[in-house]
Amino acid sequence: MEVLKAGKKKPSTKRTVHVSVRAPENVIKAINLLVDLGLFKDKSDFINYALQETVRKYLSSIKLEITPELIDKYFELLEKASPRLSEEEILKVLGDVLNERRTEKETQEGSG
Structure with a gap:
């Protein structure tokens, strides 16, 4: 139930x-x-x-007609809810992800 x-x-x-x-x-x-x-x-x-x-x-x-105004409003609300990362922050996150994947791959190769 x-x-x-x-x-x-x-x-x-x-x-x-x-x-x-x-x-x-x-x-x-x-x-x-x-x-x-x-x-x-x-x-x-x-x-x-x-x-x-x-x-x-x-x-x-709900069925909405997608208009440019609706898209603008969506991104405006998204920006308020989750501000964009700076280019520097994005590069740091990407670097962290790549390092984590490398570490996982090395761990798998070492145990496999």
Whole structure:
């Protein structure tokens, strides 16, 4: 059952924010029942699961017309979320990856 998996997963290490919502009393009672049954560790766990599933459902069904403005907005948001590395930083990362691969290859050749 999908809900069991959601209630039993490891706590997320992702940054979270506090959100207050109003919900019908009968919905909260139903959530509390699911928590009492052990399907979720608490109301927050259920609400996080429900939000993620809802977002996944709607995002997978959205069809967008790709426009230059949309692409510009995407890269603008991407830049805010993950600033670009400088050329020097990129070269350092590439060098580290190459060195790691060389070390792995040498280790494999030495044990093989």
